[in-house]
Amino acid sequence: MTVTQQTDLTTAHTPTPPRRDIKTLLAYLVLAIGAVVTLFPFAWMLLTSLKSFQELFNLGFFPESPTVANYTQVITQTKFLTWFGNSLLVAGVTTLSVLFFDSLVGYTLAKFDFPGKNIVFILILSTLMIPTEMLIIPWFVGVTDIHLLNSTPGAYLSIMFPGLMSAFGVFLMRQFFEALPNDLIEAARIDGMSEFGIFWRVALPLVRPALASLAIFSFLGNWNAFLWPLIVIQKPEFRTLPVGTALFNGEAGTQWGLIMAASSLAVIPVLLVFAFFQKQIIEGIVLTGLKG
Amino acid sequence: MTASPASVPLRRPGSLKRRQTITAYTFLLLPLLFFLIVRFLPTLVALRLSLYDWNILKEVQPYVGGKNYSRLVQDAIFGKALVNTALYTLIGVPAQIVLGLGVALLLGKIRALQGLFRALYFAPYVTPIVAAAWVWQWLFSPQFGPVNTFLIWLHLPPQPFLTSPGQALATTTALVVWQNLGFQVVLFLAGLSAIPRTFYEAAEIDGASGSAAFWKITLPLLNPTIVFSVVTGTISYLQLFTQVVNLNFTDQGGPLGSTMTVALYIYQMAFGRFQMGYASAITVVLFVIILVITLLQLRFLTRRVDY
Numbered sequence: 001m002t003v004t005q006q007t008d009l010t011t012a013h014t015p016t017p018p019r020r021d022i023k024t025l026l027a028y029l030v031l032a033i034g035a036v037v038t039l040f041p042f043a044w045m046l047l048t049s050l051k052s053f054q055e056l057f058n059l060g061f062f063p064e065s066p067t068v069a070n071y072t073q074v075i076t077q078t079k080f081l082t083w084f085g086n087s088l089l090v091a092g093v094t095t096l097s098v099l100f101f102d103s104l105v106g107y108t109l110a111k112f113d114f115p116g117k118n119i120v121f122i123l124i125l126s127t128l129m130i131p132t133e134m135l136i137i138p139w140f141v142g143v144t145d146i147h148l149l150n151s152t153p154g155a156y157l158s159i160m161f162p163g164l165m166s167a168f169g170v171f172l173m174r175q176f177f178e179a180l181p182n183d184l185i186e187a188a189r190i191d192g193m194s195e196f197g198i199f200w201r202v203a204l205p206l207v208r209p210a211l212a213s214l215a216i217f218s219f220l221g222n223w224n225a226f227l228w229p230l231i232v233i234q235k236p237e238f239r240t241l242p243v244g245t246a247l248f249n250g251e252a253g254t255q256w257g258l259i260m261a262a263s264s265l266a267v268i269p270v271l272l273v274f275a276f277f278q279k280q281i282i283e284g285i286v287l288t289g290l291k292g
Numbered sequence: 293m294t295a296s297p298a299s300v301p302l303r304r305p306g307s308l309k310r311r312q313t314i315t316a317y318t319f320l321l322l323p324l325l326f327f328l329i330v331r332f333l334p335t336l337v338a339l340r341l342s343l344y345d346w347n348i349l350k351e352v353q354p355y356v357g358g359k360n361y362s363r364l365v366q367d368a369i370f371g372k373a374l375v376n377t378a379l380y381t382l383i384g385v386p387a388q389i390v391l392g393l394g395v396a397l398l399l400g401k402i403r404a405l406q407g408l409f410r411a412l413y414f415a416p417y418v419t420p421i422v423a424a425a426w427v428w429q430w431l432f433s434p435q436f437g438p439v440n441t442f443l444i445w446l447h448l449p450p451q452p453f454l455t456s457p458g459q460a461l462a463t464t465t466a467l468v469v470w471q472n473l474g475f476q477v478v479l480f481l482a483g484l485s486a487i488p489r490t491f492y493e494a495a496e497i498d499g500a501s502g503s504a505a506f507w508k509i510t511l512p513l514l515n516p517t518i519v520f521s522v523v524t525g526t527i528s529y530l531q532l533f534t535q536v537v538n539l540n541f542t543d544q545g546g547p548l549g550s551t552m553t554v555a556l557y558i559y560q561m562a563f564g565r566f567q568m569g570y571a572s573a574i575t576v577v578l579f580v581i582i583l584v585i586t587l588l589q590l591r592f593l594t595r596r597v598d599y
Contacts, residue, residue, distance in 0.1 A: 027398045027402050030398055038412060038416060040431075113309065120320060124327055127331040129579075133531060134334070134338045134575035138338055140563075141337070144348070165323055167327070195315045226533070242422040245420075245426075249541065250542065263424075264423075270420060273418075274418040282414070285475065286478065
């Protein structure tokens with residue numbers, strides 16, 4: 001509603017020929033309709049989650065007497081907060097690891113001259129074509145051999161280890177480090193700085209924007225990871241948010257109010273993060289897409 | 293571990309090069325071990341497992357040679373999964389590219405609110421897939437779903453959607469396209485912004501129509517973006533799993549196997565029936581399919597455009 005009003009204002013004052021004016025207006029109209037369709041599932045999810053069980057099948061769009069009963073039920077009767085914490089831990093640790101190792105590898109491949117450099121790069125990049133499905137069976141056989149799935153550090157390590165480094169991140173960071181002038185590194189070398197010190201204190205601070213977008217992609221990917229956690233998690237207290245909600249929703253059966261509340265609780269934090277980091281996320285896609 | 297600079301007083305070119313090599317491989321040591329152990333070694337293990345009747349619950353894992361592969365050829369459910377996966381890819385990839393490019397072109401025509409619209413279209417991409425799949429199920433519920441309410445309001449017959457073998461695959465694809473659209477939009481916006489404006493100005497002076505400019509300038513110059521989108525999109529559609537599982541949690545791949553994918557079948561074989569040898573054989577086939585299709589796409593879609 002507000003969208004169309006504002007477009008009227010902006011287009012009314014531009015001194016463009018009338019034919020172009022109509023075209024712009026049409027563009028706004030189509031985009032607005034598309035946006036409504038895109039956002040409808042979110043709206044429906046939120047509004048349904050606020051409906052009481054009696055109201056659920058009324059088919060009305062807005063709840064007549066909104067209630068947070070579904071939310072309190074999800075939080076008190078399920079381990080929602082535990083799942084949330086587990087996901088935060090898993091996504092947090094893997095992201096830190098990805099940031100450190102992928103930038104170290106990207107920096108080495110961009111700024112060092114050594115035999116085997118191209119082979120290493122192609123080797124790492126080629127892992128992008130290996131389907132996850134092919135890896136999970138050997139991974140599973142490997143971790144059950146060690147019998148660590150029921151201990152606390154073992155369980156978390158098993159969930160996390162596939163995501164500790166990513167070929168995509170290596171590629172992204174290499175692109176950024178290549179654009180960095182060599183003079184800075186040479187100057188630091190002449191000053192007698194250690195090679196790791198140059199990477200850590202000179203090069204890394206200069207690629208902060210790249211680190212930000214890599215952090216967000218890595219966090220999102222691990223926060224949403226489903227297939228491997230579903231297989232490897234044996235005890236309910238180690239479930240991550242996607243696994244926990246999927247299994248809970250499966251058990252809740254027809255209690256759609258609860259399912260929608262659980263889904264909303266899973267979606268809202270991610271949307272908030274997105275709202276904050278929108279610029280970095282989009283820049284990250286632009287840079288990989290254009291250079292890839 | 294690292295070669296300390298204090299111990300190297302001389303700056304002979306040869307020693308510098310050697311020092312660089314040592315430092316580089318010191319930095320690369322752990323990552324190389326990771327990629328070898330967590331990515332390459334399991335690929336080889338999967339190849340080996342595919343030659344065994346490997347069941348994690350059994351004591352002996354007999355070698356069976358190519359038997360798992362010959363079983364694959366006769367497996368009707370695998371055939372169905374393969375056809376379905378091809379359908380998902382053939383519908384989903386073109387749909388998200390056309391819609392993504394369409395929205396990006398429209399966004400290019402407007403000034404105000406461009407950022408807002410871009411953010412709105414992007415929101416589904418960051419939404420957790422599990423949650424989105426359950427919302428989708430409710431939206432397309434035959435009895436209570438708002439989509440059918442809307443159809444009835446338009447005096448159209450209500451549809452069974454996910455409960456019918458004929459419509460479930462399309463409804464599932466729609467969810468994936470809905471989630472991927474925002475990513476495609478951003479990608480194509482970047483691709484479009486890289487096309488120099490002078491080309492369009494020249495075309496306008498020559499009196500070329502808008503559609504001619506699109507076919508002769510926009511589309512050819514967008515080739516790198518389109519190839520990137522086709523290749524990455526195809527790889528992800530060929531591994532479709534999470535959406536399918538969560539859209540029909542009690543009858544995964546149903547109704548009647550109509551939404552079954554190769555990835556889901558691998559999961560069911562390996563972790564439902566513990567036939568990991570057979571499941572590994574399917575993963576090997578999937579790997580080969582992905583490899584061949586990616587290489588073919590890169591070979592035949594990539595065009596060098598010079599103006």
